[in-house]
Amino acid sequence: MTKKVVTFGEVMMRLSPPAYAKFSQATSLELAFGGGEANVAISLAYMGLNAAHVTCFPDNLIGRSATQFLRHHWLDTSSVAYGEGIMGKYFLEKGAVHRPSEVVYEREDSAFALIDENTFDWGHILHDADWLHWTGITPGISAGAAASCRLAISKANELGIKVSADIHSRKSLWSYGKSKKEIMPELIAGCDYVIAGSKDISEIFDIALPTGSGRFKSAARQLMQLYPRIETVFDKNRAAVSASHNRIQGKMWNGETVIKTPELDVTHIVDRVGTGDAYAAGVIYGLLHYDELRQALKFATAACALKHTVEGDANMVSVSNVKALMEGNTSGNIIR
Amino acid sequence: MTKKVVTFGEVMMRLSPPAYAKFSQATSLELAFGGGEANVAISLAYMGLNAAHVTCFPDNLIGRSATQFLRHHWLDTSSVAYGEGIMGKYFLEKGAVHRPSEVVYEREDSAFALIDENTFDWGHILHDADWLHWTGITPGISAGAAASCRLAISKANELGIKVSADIHSRKSLWSYGKSKKEIMPELIAGCDYVIAGSKDISEIFDIALPTGSGRFKSAARQLMQLYPRIETVFDKNRAAVSASHNRIQGKMWNGETVIKTPELDVTHIVDRVGTGDAYAAGVIYGLLHYDELRQALKFATAACALKHTVEGDANMVSVSNVKALMEGNTSGNIIR
């Protein structure tokens, strides 16, 4: 039976000038919606999974449009809440070559930031789920978001549902009086799979790392010692030649060894946003569908590479697209 | 010499689906910027006056784009401040016929709301000005905005600069702990010209009105008794046949009599937003250029009618456009 994945986090309105225009040139903005966790859900839905996203929007025509966007992209939105507060937003000016993309966030006092422990009924939400996914952004938004996240993880643990976390964060979060170091340990303790870079692991969990190579291995090993529920730690290497040209390599620590995929060369990038979320979705899909971890990792890396070719936050590619690339077909030949 | 008018107030980002699309249908949004006071300034700039707008934007690429919009439309932006806070915003879904337009505001905690008494140096800003214009929206935004407004009026009075106010407000303002009744009297006392409906006058200044006709006359007369600096009170009648068809009539109380213009029939409306601001701009232009109040009123009414034909918040028509309509040429014949 089709697996059901539940993701939890803020969804923002994404406003960006057309093509490579700068804000100073724009008279219209492309409209989409995205957020680290919903991006994962949408990616998984396009891969055929049953994916539900849990979030909160303002109770007006803007909030309802956001829900419609999620429905459009196949998500189960039956647990979306509506409340006070504005729509979280990010403005994206897309870069090219040596010109970086620039992002401006407006997410303070968003409807999501104003949630509290009672906003969601996690027992109901997770009762038929197979997987829960969250990211390090959510607990950094507000005390209420952190509390909801803790409740969700704890309920998932109680129900025997697998939990994955992508511990990447954003500047300008964690401004509500608590620090990552205070909040994250309790949350990560309930996770089965973690996606994290060695720098984040080191900073958040006070883990000392060697210099030079071997940092990821050391970080992952120590993290798994501290939080024994964790089965695997995933990360990826990104070599940024330019805004238009990156190289992507997946890696993971399975408790015994570091496994790395070959590098995928992605030149002529269409949209870099959400490529980390595409990787996370690939990890989840891979873990659910491959017996061999190495295959799961290759799937995740190919999914990540493909996201660079899709406009918007989410990876709207099919499993067969990913598998073709994973198996080495980089030709992009027309499918008729 | 060209007269210089200074306006003061928040400028919001305006985001609206193309043509008559609803938000639920939009994948891009038209981008403009507007606000009651800046709209007046832009209208006056298109009429050839020197118009400067004073406001505060977030110090990022969005805030700078807003300033660029004002510069594009001829405003002097040398007194724009930049600070913390988000860009104020309004979402506009344009209606037609019996379907009303819908507006969603997001202006809490905007950069403008966060200004304080020291943000602007009014002595410098007004030293070469001939006119100051403000609206009832500004003091409703925050204590800092109200305080700035008070300083601006007081400095204008000190420098012998004419002051006009358009006392219309918006729901969802006045949420910072002060009421209109507490704040507005001191501000209105420094005004020479007021644009206000009898309902607003009655509510804000605790003025009892007769039922039936004569309400505007009564409201205006009592207002001028309370605040003797006021020379004239302007208002307009709007008969809304539908969202696509309105009839506009200007009126004023000059202290002795109510003067009304003939009604202008505006069917096939292009954009209704900002028509009140176009009227205010017409009043200011009229007062500066006509000896006879009746002519000023006719000019203002024609300007207001023309705004219904212009996309966006501001009235980008020329004096010759207004005069043609004011003199009865409604043909819209092509000018080659």
Next chain:
Amino acid sequence: MTKKVVTFGEVMMRLSPPAYAKFSQATSLELAFGGGEANVAISLAYMGLNAAHVTCFPDNLIGRSATQFLRHHWLDTSSVAYGEGIMGKYFLEKGAVHRPSEVVYEREDSAFALIDENTFDWGHILHDADWLHWTGITPGISAGAAASCRLAISKANELGIKVSADIHSRKSLWSYGKSKKEIMPELIAGCDYVIAGSKDISEIFDIALPTGSGRFKSAARQLMQLYPRIETVFDKNRAAVSASHNRIQGKMWNGETVIKTPELDVTHIVDRVGTGDAYAAGVIYGLLHYDELRQALKFATAACALKHTVEGDANMVSVSNVKALMEGNTSGNIIR
């Protein structure tokens, strides 16, 4: 509890040049999806009902996009089938004033036309439904579509679910070897509510009508005599001043008397397509929410009028929009 309405019929890709452009001028086409029955479902979903649409699409990226469109507009698409055949299509060139809109259909051999009696499991589909709606288009498409329609109605009757039918048809249907007269009687016999003009009633059911006034009354009365399950017959009058200006009046026969609403004047029409479907949706909503038939009729008429102001096939307005117009507020004043 929220009522659930199930609709059944073909959904076509709608391709139209932007604004009032002609096909000979177009280099891009606006893309939407619509069909008489799905339009009803979407209208009801925007009014807050639980609405599921049953149809069949080609099993490719085009068919999946069509489903996504329905999901976007709030429909339950869990019973959409995928099969062989092309996507049904209609090309719309929008007219204005005296220039009529022109429509070209391409629906032969569509995936929907190729359905058969086994495509849908009506017992499962209708088990939690309160209402089934179909139109005279569906049985005209193919023998399989007619058979499916018959099964749906019969299952609804069996389950005690109300059934409504909108008996309008289109030229170029009924080309599969059966005529309306052969197929429609059995279908209509299972209906509780019928929307039909006197001309269609007369032609399909061989009912002789008087000349002059009283035709609708006579047609409706005789139809209800022939098919005693029918409780009410609805119709509307449309006075087409031009493509941009229509007048709409609802009417019905309740078995005893003809009730008519006042005429609603709709000038500056945005999109006329689907206004009959908006009327049908209004009838269903009205019957489900008003005790008094006259109120239901007024609701339906106001809903129909409002659809003329919405781009696309479906009536994306809220109940409060409809009620405001139904209660006489034609002003279209901005809602802030």
Next chain:
Amino acid sequence: MTKKVVTFGEVMMRLSPPAYAKFSQATSLELAFGGGEANVAISLAYMGLNAAHVTCFPDNLIGRSATQFLRHHWLDTSSVAYGEGIMGKYFLEKGAVHRPSEVVYEREDSAFALIDENTFDWGHILHDADWLHWTGITPGISAGAAASCRLAISKANELGIKVSADIHSRKSLWSYGKSKKEIMPELIAGCDYVIAGSKDISEIFDIALPTGSGRFKSAARQLMQLYPRIETVFDKNRAAVSASHNRIQGKMWNGETVIKTPELDVTHIVDRVGTGDAYAAGVIYGLLHYDELRQALKFATAACALKHTVEGDANMVSVSNVKALMEGNTSGNIIR
């Protein structure tokens, strides 16, 4: 056999902001091509006639695009010449309601203005034609254009081809050292049908007119006395309620009586440009296809009214569209 009509005159690039935007708001411009005579040819081509346009474009990618536009709209462009000079241009800012459209011309030193007597081989061009049409714009552009026009008319007369002229002109023409009064008489002497208002007739041919009613009759009668080749003089009345609402009435003098059509009410105008050319095309089609002049006049008037509903310069409607309106069907009901 299909009749062949040859038209002669400048074709300009038409650049206009989208919808009702003003130039001060535009970041893109709609691109089309048009000119009084080519508009007539395109209208006739959409009505099924064989229509060739003779003109001259710059010999570069802009000039070739202009030819491609004419080909797209069915014209025979085998006699288009290419030469030195720029592309003639007009900028159009579309008005609405009381706001007039504004046009800026840039046609000095255009490739067309630089033609001379040898640019076109009229014997070859007209050898299989049935009709030649020109307007008063062409001889006002340059001495070379006037000379070419004279050659064309004279060759048409020689070959027994009917000649029609639409004597309307534009400000900013006739700047090359010759006046209308010097040039037009010789040209008009070779015409069989003339479209002209009484004011133009009076000014150009020094014809004294009575005041009050009867002016058109007097002007037409005297014109036909002066130039006995003329069989009929056509004109139309336009009542401009606003830029969005005109009323159109055709009229003509057949040598014995003034015939007028009923007025057609055109409200919700889409594009007023080229409506006079649509009238001229209607006159030519009518004269070629109706025995009765009154019918030709009604056809021309209906064609003119329909042009107000079509974007661009030319009247891309079918004969059946025109006939429906001519016969009183103003409903604009959808044709399926």
Next chain:
Amino acid sequence: MTKKVVTFGEVMMRLSPPAYAKFSQATSLELAFGGGEANVAISLAYMGLNAAHVTCFPDNLIGRSATQFLRHHWLDTSSVAYGEGIMGKYFLEKGAVHRPSEVVYEREDSAFALIDENTFDWGHILHDADWLHWTGITPGISAGAAASCRLAISKANELGIKVSADIHSRKSLWSYGKSKKEIMPELIAGCDYVIAGSKDISEIFDIALPTGSGRFKSAARQLMQLYPRIETVFDKNRAAVSASHNRIQGKMWNGETVIKTPELDVTHIVDRVGTGDAYAAGVIYGLLHYDELRQALKFATAACALKHTVEGDANMVSVSNVKALMEGNTSGNIIR
């Protein structure tokens, strides 16, 4: 004198989301028309040849728009037929990097598929032609299309007109009861020049090939032995690094030796569709204008490479563009 080339085959409506959007993201589609043979004709027309395309469209506003597209791009459309059936269509979702483009065809029961032996009068069509070009798609569409193709080739042979064929096919063709092997031999027997890959040659004509290198030489040699009318066999190598980066090399067998061009590196591809047709057009142009086959081949290869930079199906570049690349100028420096 300018050579006249006649091409014959289906033209489909091409509908594609803007830029790199997926169908699931599109609310509008780019509209163009294309088909393997018409693409060749348009390419040749942009190179200055007289090019006529023979096809059949539905007799409605869509079919006429298709003809207008061909006229726009310089084709002689005097032999386009109109009939029953729908417009053939293909939907194109453009890929990038490792994401392949996807194409969905809808061409069953198209107007072209419904043609028969009497649809076209080949004697009239070819009487002034110098060249006839067809592809392996056409006889795969329907029995009528195959029969028409046979008649065209046979008439060309009779009139001494050169015939070229591009033997590439598409999946989903040949579904009308005949196979390639039954139909193609008779058609190819009438051809002077053939473009074909060794795999197609082997499969269609039952020709055994060696493994390893030398396959093209063997295939071409055997084909020419079987069909002695053939003078040369052309093919090209495409190395697909990704959807955005291909390398192109032309090759041919002249009966004695295999000639190959240097590889052209095409990175930053704009549109890959129709590059094979651009090659075929280049072959025809080259054969008509170069004495040396090697030069013709280089011209064809450069034309093919340039097509990758042009949006749409057809190669809208000039002879001077092709020659510059053919002579080694890859700089793309601005031409002012």
Next chain:
Amino acid sequence: MTKKVVTFGEVMMRLSPPAYAKFSQATSLELAFGGGEANVAISLAYMGLNAAHVTCFPDNLIGRSATQFLRHHWLDTSSVAYGEGIMGKYFLEKGAVHRPSEVVYEREDSAFALIDENTFDWGHILHDADWLHWTGITPGISAGAAASCRLAISKANELGIKVSADIHSRKSLWSYGKSKKEIMPELIAGCDYVIAGSKDISEIFDIALPTGSGRFKSAARQLMQLYPRIETVFDKNRAAVSASHNRIQGKMWNGETVIKTPELDVTHIVDRVGTGDAYAAGVIYGLLHYDELRQALKFATAACALKHTVEGDANMVSVSNVKALMEGNTSGNIIR
């Protein structure tokens, strides 16, 4: 205090098909304005300098839109003049890979070409300036433009303001009866900094150059001997791999040695137009802000490279963007 730079030259309307479309495919054109000198001013304004541009536009809605564009992009337009004549224009068809961009100019008889010695009051314009920049285009436009340029340089010399010149020219200029050799020497004699290639230096100033390497050094040294006011000569090398891929290297002669920067590899070019102007702006910014010439040169080269990533004529990047690239950060990583 912020430095003020004054630039002088024609600004043209820039009209280009969207994305990579060709003119033969366009139904709308992107609208912007640009010119070699204004591009420099806008670049400097985005870098935070006070930049004023001096030019002349037609006195109509097109000319005013051009001024609005300059204001939008931060320029001081207080010295823009309005006069007779058309708007200068250039049409840009953007190329890709091996397909070159094509430009068509229409600048004869532009408002700028019609200026004379009295159009501008240089004493007033330059009284508070720190720098004057002009290019070799301006004196090539008309005698009046050359005379104005001479006056500006002479006034700058008189006021002790630095003068820079970019001696690149365009074909189709110098058609007013004077040659570069007659006009340029007097102008260049007043310059402190010159940007010029060795070929231009050799041709304009009759300077003999060695073959092989050392040409730039020889040209620059001889130029500085002839015109001793010149302090430094700048130039750049551009290796054009294709229209989509260039390599840029800055170089200069400081009177003693040739300094070169490392090459910057710019692949996936967005818009090549104006990259030379971006270099010039970088030179001016660098000279004003760096003590070391080598740093100024690196800044200019990075600015030039970044311009390739910005749509339009001008380099709308920030100083921090340039510095990041100048310091070796080519990653284009998203700035959040």
